[in-house]
Amino acid sequence: MNRSDTAGRADHRTPVLIVGGSLVGLSTSLFLGRLGVPHTLVERHAGTSIHPRGRGNNVRTMELFRTAGLEQRIGRAASVLADNHGILQTSSLVDDEGEWLLQEIDPGGGLARFSPSGWCLCSQNDLEPVLLEGARELGGDLRFGTEMMSFDQDAEGVTALVKSRETGEHTRIRADYLVAADGPRSPVREALGIGQNGPGDLFHNVSLTFTSRGLAGVVGDRRFIVCYLTNPDADGALLPVDNREHWVFHAPWHPEHGETLEEFTDERCVAHIRRAVGVPDLDVEITGRAAWHAAERVAERYADGRVFLAGDSAHEMSPTGAFGSNTGIQDAHNLAWKLAAVLGGWAAPGLLESYDAERRPVAEATSARASSRSSEHSHPGYTPAGGPGGPGGPEVPGASRWSGWARCRRPRRSRGPSRWSRCCWSRWPRRPRRPRWPRRSRWRWARWPQGRHPQRGALLPLPAWRGPGRGPGDAGHPRRGDADRRARQPRPARVAGPRRHPGLHARPVRALAACC
Numbered sequence: 001m002n003r004s005d006t007a008g009r010a011d012h013r014t015p016v017l018i019v020g021g022s023l024v025g026l027s028t029s030l031f032l033g034r035l036g037v038p039h040t041l042v043e044r045h046a047g048t049s050i051h052p053r054g055r056g057n058n059v060r061t062m063e064l065f066r067t068a069g070l071e072q073r074i075g076r077a078a079s080v081l082a083d084n085h086g087i088l089q090t091s092s093l094v095d096d097e098g099e100w101l102l103q104e105i106d107p108g109g110g111l112a113r114f115s116p117s118g119w120c121l122c123s124q125n126d127l128e129p130v131l132l133e134g135a136r137e138l139g140g141d142l143r144f145g146t147e148m149m150s151f152d153q154d155a156e157g158v159t160a161l162v163k164s165r166e167t168g169e170h171t172r173i174r175a176d177y178l179v180a181a182d183g184p185r186s187p188v189r190e191a192l193g194i195g196q197n198g199p200g201d202l203f204h205n206v207s208l209t210f211t212s213r214g215l216a217g218v219v220g221d222r223r224f225i226v227c228y229l230t231n232p233d234a235d236g237a238l239l240p241v242d243n244r245e246h247w248v249f250h251a252p253w254h255p256e257h258g259e260t261l262e263e264f265t266d267e268r269c270v271a272h273i274r275r276a277v278g279v280p281d282l283d284v285e286i287t288g289r290a291a292w293h294a295a296e297r298v299a300e301r302y303a304d305g306r307v308f309l310a311g312d313s314a315h316e317m318s319p320t321g322a323f324g325s326n327t328g329i330q331d332a333h334n335l336a337w338k339l340a341a342v343l344g345g346w347a348a349p350g351l352l353e354s355y356d357a358e359r360r361p362v363a364e365a366t367s368a369r370a371s372s373r374s375s376e377h378s379h380p381g382y383t384p385a386g387g388p389g390g391p392g393g394p395e396v397p398g399a400s401r402w403s404g405w406a407r408c409r410r411p412r413r414s415r416g417p418s419r420w421s422r423c424c425w426s427r428w429p430r431r432p433r434r435p436r437w438p439r440r441s442r443w444r445w446a447r448w449p450q451g452r453h454p455q456r457g458a459l460l461p462l463p464a465w466r467g468p469g470r471g472p473g474d475a476g477h478p479r480r481g482d483a484d485r486r487a488r489q490p491r492p493a494r495v496a497g498p499r500r501h502p503g504l505h506a507r508p509v510r511a512l513a514a515c516c
């Protein structure tokens with residue numbers, strides 16, 4: 001994105017310009033509108049998301065939507081999945097095998113004692129229209145089909161050049177502040193030269209939407225949020241959209257092995273879903289496909305002058321655990337009241353500095369937790385035998401299954417629940433024991449390919465480029481160019497064997513948060 005040369009003469013003035021009209025941009029608009037702050041939002045797409053994508057809205061997010069007066073409307077939009085609770089893992093859906101990784105999001109109703117709101121499973125394509133409607137009712141100027149082409153900032157404000165994708169007309173907007181909710185590739189973050197920290201790409205999936213009338217009969221009364229299908233020849237994650245006819249299937253994708261999206265033909269996808277479900281003649285019609293990349297990255301800073309990053313532009317995290325959009329929506333709330341305070345004159349601009357201080361550590365902890373949850377749930381594509389980051393596969397930044405754990409365990413001092421285990425919503429009643437190693441060692445913990453059990457594994461030497469002390473910014477946080485280094489490394493042989501430990505989840509699970 002090229003910055004515009006000068007502030008110039010503005011066609012439109014607004015206190016806050018929001019770039020991006022997905023979950024986080026719409027939430028920012030909603031929270032600003034609720035506080036009476038006039039604002040303009042530009043979104044390059046013509047409408048809201050048509051793909052279910054993020055679905056799990058946690059208690060805090062629902063509390064925020066409650067304050068904005070939308071809790072009931074969201075509940076109605078989400079009613080179709082109101083009875084879906086658990087996470088199932090099974091090798092096939094045709095028998096009763098399989099384990100519930102958890103059966104309730106809030107087992108025992110512990111959270112319900114502290115909040116009037118509860119978890120709500122509402123697909124992004126159902127949630128966004130509710131947010132859009134609510135934001136417009138509160139006076140937001142929301143312009144879809146409008147792309148921000150460039151921006152520039154000075155001491156007094158930000159000037160942005162936006163273009164209508166329908167008419168091609170350009171408009172110059174002058175704002176006091178700009179909120180970039182423009183997603184993981186964030187052109188605004190790029191233009192500001194704000195780097196990112198974190199392990200980087202974790203795994204790749206192709207998300208297939210499909211219809212099947214017969215699948216509801218196979219699933220029966222198992223009302224899961226997500227079902228991890230673990231057939232080694234056809235694994236994936238199955239998600240209900242309406243429990244009847246519409247479904248989503250996340251299939252692992254391995255571009256690092258040269259696999260292209262064109263190879264995901266309808267025939268191949270149908271065959272894969274049938275094999276994964278275990279019904280060779282299941283009726284399946286593919287209705288859409290979207291490639292997506294799970295990553296763990298957090299922006300080096302959340303603000304540059306009068307420009308603020310929020311949502312995926314500030315942090316990317318694995319979808320496992322449903323942390324991504326929740327963290328972004330909570331960024332939006334934090335930023336909105338501070339902007340309202342400063343623009344309303346009852347706080348000094350220095351208040352806005354607390355946005356980075358308060359929200360960035362949350363993203364760092366949460367993105368690490370999301371990665372470790374991907375490992376615990378063996379999210380399809382994350383650690384397949386021979387796959388990226390898995391045993392026998394090429395090393396992938398962040399695919400060290402314990403990268404998150406290593407961080408989570410750090411401040412542990414007593415045998416009681418640590419502040420990290422509380423903050424990270426630990427899934428196990430107690431921590432699994434595993435060998436300790438010096439914090440800056442050249443060893444990493446790797447599990448056996450057949451084991452999901454955290455106590456089964458081995459210490460393996462880190463590849464040279466993952467070791468510490470390779471210069472600034474490279475201590476365990478690989479950046480661009482790592483792929484080339486990875487490619488030069490010899491790949492260990494693929495190890496055969498069943499992928500999951502059968503007894504891991506026999507113990508009761510105390511999960512507070514999970515989805516996907």
Ligand SMILES: Cc1cc2nc3c(=O)[nH]c(=O)nc-3n(C[C@H](O)[C@H](O)[C@H](O)COP(=O)(O)OP(=O)(O)OC[C@H]3O[C@@H](n4cnc5c(N)ncnc54)[C@H](O)[C@@H]3O)c2cc1C
Nearest residue numbers: 020022024044054055056148182183311312322324325326
């Ligand atoms: C398969 C999948 C499942 C997920 N499941 C969950 C889940 O269960 N729970 C959860 O919390 N999260 C989940 N997530 C993550 C969640 O979808 C994202 O965190 C969330 O969508 C981020 O919202 P965002 O508004 O920050 O960014 P995005 O959704 O990426 O939106 C950015 C928007 O900015 C617009 N934009 C970009 N540049 C411009 C420009 N120059 N001008 C105008 N518009 C622009 C884009 O068009 C886009 O609409 C999932 C993600 C995936 C991929």
